[in-house]
Amino acid sequence: MYTALLLLILAASILCLGGIYYKRSVTFGLLVPGALLMIIIAFLSTAVLPSMEKIPSTPKGLPYTEKQLLGRKIYVREGCVYCHTQQVRPIKTDAGLGSVSQAGDYLYDYPHLLGTERTGPDLSHLGGKYEDQWHRNHLTNPRPKRPEEEGMPGKVPGSIMPAFSYLSGEEMDALIAYLQALR
Numbered sequence: 001m002y003t004a005l006l007l008l009i010l011a012a013s014i015l016c017l018g019g020i021y022y023k024r025s026v027t028f029g030l031l032v033p034g035a036l037l038m039i040i041i042a043f044l045s046t047a048v049l050p051s052m053e054k055i056p057s058t059p060k061g062l063p064y065t066e067k068q069l070l071g072r073k074i075y076v077r078e079g080c081v082y083c084h085t086q087q088v089r090p091i092k093t094d095a096g097l098g099s100v101s102q103a104g105d106y107l108y109d110y111p112h113l114l115g116t117e118r119t120g121p122d123l124s125h126l127g128g129k130y131e132d133q134w135h136r137n138h139l140t141n142p143r144p145k146r147p148e149e150e151g152m153p154g155k156v157p158g159s160i161m162p163a164f165s166y167l168s169g170e171e172m173d174a175l176i177a178y179l180q181a182l183r
């Protein structure tokens with residue numbers, strides 16, 4: 001692919017030099033066709049060629065089931081992405097968050113949910129970290145409300161995450177299935 005691009009640039013240079021010779025004018029022989037060619041090459045190399053590149057699938061980049069897809073829609077609808085990222089960068093700040101994200105991890109993520117803010121923790125490798133019941137308790141209300149809820153799995157004292165107790169049973173199940181699929 002990159003050889004093709006190099007050949008194209010070479011052909012363009014020859015054409016431009018030929019243009020100077022043929023037109024006997026630098027403006028019309030070199031500058032105008034040169035500028036047009038640069039635009040075409042820039043478009044090919046930044047838009048067309050990268051979109052043709054085949055991204056290899058990774059163990060994390062698996063298709064979602066119907067239920068997980070519904071959960072993903074709820075994740076989008078409820079704005080979880082505004083507080084949680086799903087990306088581990090190869091930098092010091094992200095050390096300890098698990099394996100670094102690769103393009104193939106997001107093969108079935110459209111629109112992607114990489115996120116930009118970490119008001120809450122990164123959720124890239126959340127799946128399997130907690131039991132479903134932990135998530136149910138946490139999503140219903142992350143904070144312990146009654147004394148008997150102190151120390152209950154999924155109750156995080158002082159958490160600033162909103163409560164999502166209004167989700168229907170089906171929506172809650174789907175959201176948890178999606179969260180467990182983030183591995």
Ligand code: HEC
Nearest residue numbers: 075078079080083084119120121142156159160161162164
């Ligand atoms: C206003 C910001 C905010 C929003 C919106 C939000 N969260 Fe959180 N989330 C947090 C914070 C802060 C924490 C850390 C405290 C805690 O565990 O409750 C957290 C923790 C979590 C955890 C535990 C992560 C771990 O590794 O322990 C999960 C799972 C989670 N959130 C899921 C969600 C889901 C799903 C949604 C959308 C339905 C959501 N959050 C929306 C702020 C937010």
